[in-house]
Amino acid sequence: MAQPDDGNESSTSVDTIVMTPRSKHSGSTIHPDEIRSERQTHLDPFEIRVVHRNGEAYPLRRLYATKTIPAGTRLLAEKPLIMVTKANYHFQGIADAFVQLSEDDQKQYLRMELIRYPEYAAMEHDIDSKIELYESLVGKEPESEQEALDLTYLEDSLSEAIRSWRVNIRFHSNSTELIPDENDPDITPNTPAAAVFPVASCIQQSCIPNLCVTFNKNIERMTIQATHHVAQGEEFTVSSRYRNWYEPLNSRIRHLQAAGNQCRCPACDPSHPDFLTQEKHRANAKSKAELVERIVGRLMRRDGHPPLRTSVAVTESNILDLLNSLVRAGCRDSEIARWRKCLAQEVLPFLGKWTAAVAQAKLTVKAAERCWGEDHPELEQLREMQRRAEKKMNEELEKLEMNGRG
Structure with a gap:
């Protein structure tokens, strides 16, 4: 049988290069004011555009090529904005990691997209209950010192609950798992378990991706590599699950919806000729x-x-x-x-x-x-x-x- 052409001829040592971002960075992430003030954030060799698509409740930030990109090109090696270890991979650990960020990085993090996952319904119900109780008490003259203390405690508790929800739901929406195999004997409580990479989180899901996004533990960076030739102006895409290559549309849709994703690639469009x-x-x-x-x-x-x-x-x-x-x-x-x-x-x-x-x-x-x-x-x-x-x-x-x- 003839060998399938998987594009290896374009993957040479000279193709694998690092493109350095031109914009200002906070750590290694885009400066928060740039995404807020511009509809396009220019980097090299890509830019972040704010796009509006049918079926999406909010505008999205997505990556597009600003020049022709050969297969094998490294677009970026990105440091995490926020990362948790295996021992701290839980609600409180994520909230604590957020507190350690600089003020600018906290603002950037809280502007990231979020998905309303069902797992957060109980937390949202608890916040709603606290808000109702707070609204019933605020504005009234406390009848006792204890009631005043209770109101102060409720204010602090409500503020902490809202912040924890805002932080954790964004982590869930934008984070990448860093431990591919939980049975790896080298994993310790201090092993990085999950992290948010602001540029990588902007990449559109596709079941026919043109990028591979991988965490390189040696340099502690998320590497973004072009696996296909990408034309100038083309959107960059990545597959969220390797199993997408082996599943029919109905199965892929079920998994994508559970993760809050949508896919519009030819493999997910029954009207497409392919x-x-x-x-x-x-x-x-x-x-x-x-x-x-x-x-x-x-x-x-x-x-x-x-x-x-x-x-x-x-x-x-x-x-x-x-x-x-x-x-x-x-x-x-x-x-x-x-x-x-x-x-x-x-x-x-x-x-x-x-x-x-x-x-x-x-x-x-x-x-x-x-x-x-x-x-x-x-x-x-x-x-x-x-x-x-x-x-x-x-x-x-x-x-x-x-x-x-x-």
Whole structure:
């Protein structure tokens, strides 16, 4: 089967560059007055525009390219405006982190978009009850010293409840989870768990994204990389869930609505001419992924009971078919690297196809560089996988030469 064109040819070391913002920054985030006073905030090579769309209650801030962007380009490495550790990832911990911000950063944070999540209904009801009680008492002459103290306590309690709601609901609306695997043995109570990145939070959801947004723990920045060629004036988009590549429209809509998101990409528009093709490729990707995961899971267990060689050979074909469906659906993100890694590290070595394993390892590294940038900590593991495959391939070639001489 021909190798799917996943755009790796455009992902070279010279494409992966850092563009430095031109505007003033507070920390590493946009100066609060710029978003308030301008409908467009100019950075390099993108700008933040205030847009109005049908179905949205409020205007939104979204990112657009100000120049042509090659795939593999890093747009920004952004510091968090507010971040909490695993130990402090709760309502009070988030509220405490907000208090530590500068006055300007607090103002910027409170201007961020919010989504009215059902989880906050109880908190909102409690605030409404406090407001009703406060309104019934304020303006009256206290009948006792205790009543005056009670009113003062109620004022403080109401103020704290409103601030906690404003802070936490915005964190919920704009934050990014930083722990991909809760079972990671390296996770400690002090491990960063979630954070808000003001520029990254402006990126529009799409099931056919042109960006990959990843937290780089080595530099403690959220990196924003172009995974597709992006034309000048085009909107930047990112997928909120990797599972979007494997789900039909009705399932994606359910998950997006639960997160307060809407998507208007061709894969989510039944009237678009590409809609049925998108559904077909995602359905095929899902069916192939389910078949592959069973066999690859057995290979990874190393329990002395490997799958049959014929099953692994079929799995190789299924992964290539899966990659082809993902690429045809528009995928250029880390899912490509994930499945190429399966080929390079598990399937092809089991089959003894070391030349093919080396080729897939190289493609894995290129795909990861395009999505994450060359400084991502996980890249060294992938490069080491490539070196191991190259070493084994050379050993096998030497054996063939020795056997030929004999």
